[in-house]
Amino acid sequence: DGGITQSPKYLFRKEGQNVTLSCEQNLNHDAMYWYRQDPGQGLRLIYYSQIVNDFQKGDIAEGYSVSREKKESFPLTVTSAQKNPTAFYLCASSIEGKGKETQYFGPGTRLLVL
Amino acid sequence: GQQVMQIPQYQHVQEGEDFTTYCNSSTTLSNIQWYKQRPGGHPVFLIQLVKSGEVKKQKRLTFQFGEAKKNSSLHITATQTTDVGTYFCGGNAGNMLTFGGGTRLMVKP
Numbered sequence: 001d002g003g004i005t006q007s008p009k010y011l012f013r014k015e016g017q018n019v020t021l022s023c024e025q026n027l028n029h030d031a032m033y034w035y036r037q038d039p040g041q042g043l044r045l046i047y048y049s050q051i052v053n054d055f056q057k058g059d060i061a062e063g064y065s066v067s068r069e070k071k072e073s074f075p076l077t078v079t080s081a082q083k084n085p086t087a088f089y090l091c092a093s094s095i096e097g098k099g100k101e102t103q104y105f106g107p108g109t110r111l112l113v114l
Numbered sequence: 115g116q117q118v119m120q121i122p123q124y125q126h127v128q129e130g131e132d133f134t135t136y137c138n139s140s141t142t143l144s145n146i147q148w149y150k151q152r153p154g155g156h157p158v159f160l161i162q163l164v165k166s167g168e169v170k171k172q173k174r175l176t177f178q179f180g181e182a183k184k185n186s187s188l189h190i191t192a193t194q195t196t197d198v199g200t201y202f203c204g205g206n207a208g209n210m211l212t213f214g215g216g217t218r219l220m221v222k223p
Contacts, residue, residue, distance in 0.1 A: 035213075040123070042202060042215035043157070059115075090156055099206025100145050100164070105156040 003027065004106035006091050011111045013078065013085060021076045021109045023091030029104075031097025032074035036060060037088040037108075046089075049074055050097035078111060086113050116141050118205045120214030128222050133190040135217035137203035146179055146186045147204040147211065157202060160188075193221050 004025045013019045023032065034046040045058030049068040063082025068074055074093075078085045089109045094101040117140040127133050137146065145164045149157035161170055163179035163186060170177045176189045186205075190197055200218045204211035 040218065042120070043213040045210075045212075048210070092157075097209070099209050099211050100162070102147070102159045102162070103149075103157075103204075103211065105158070108156050 004091060004093055004104055006089075006106035006109050008109060009107070011109055012114050013111060014114050016080045018077055018079050019111070021078070021089055021091075021111070023074045023076065023106060025072055025074075025093045025104075025106075027093055027104065028071070029093035029095050030071070031094045031101075032068070033092040033094075033103065034058075034064070034066065034074070034076045035090045035092065037090060043090065046076065048097065085111055087111060116205070116207045116212045118203060118212045118214040120203055120217055122217055123215065124218045124220070126220045126222065127193050129195060130192050133193050133197070133219055135188050135201050135203075135219075137186045137188075137205070137214050139184045139205045139207065139212075141184070141207045143183050143205045143207050145206050147206075148177060148186075148188055149202045149204065149213075150199050151202065151216070152199045155199075160201075190219075193219070195221050195223050197221055 007022045031050045033048040035043040044060050046064050047066040049055035065077045091106040092103040094103045119138045147162045148160040151157045167181045168179040174191045178187045200216040202216045203214045
């Protein structure tokens, strides 16, 4: 069964804590993306990667970090420097990372700050 | 940088009424995509428009791409409760999609 999986579904973060959100895909896509969605808001790009061991900052990268050590995995770390992390985080992938491709989204992770 | 604006932000309709959401870009686009996100769900691809003035239909949904390739619209005829959700446009002016803020559609039965 092909697709994108994200875990956990819900995540709670304490003040000053780093947390990592998982994103895995078995679609054999080169490109992967992380978006942040706030209530009633659109999708804002945090980071994207078009190839293994390479990634680029999106519009709101401050306070976040990523790695792309494997083609199928693109974890996102929300660091303590991100002062307002409560949001819905969506991971997506596409074949090559060019703007004419369909993006396939995972089910998302809701991050809440305690 | 490129900006993509969507209006309206919210729309309440009675079941059976029509609905339209509009997407406007600050720059000329190579292509535009539309996605639907059901409440509590994730965005799902609906369609892509590439040509100037292009019109595509999917059952009750009609998608248009403006002649100048800077705006687009999604029109739903005779809405149903299954149409509920947020509709996003994503415009590509280089090599990356920039999403609009979305239009949340609510349908009263």
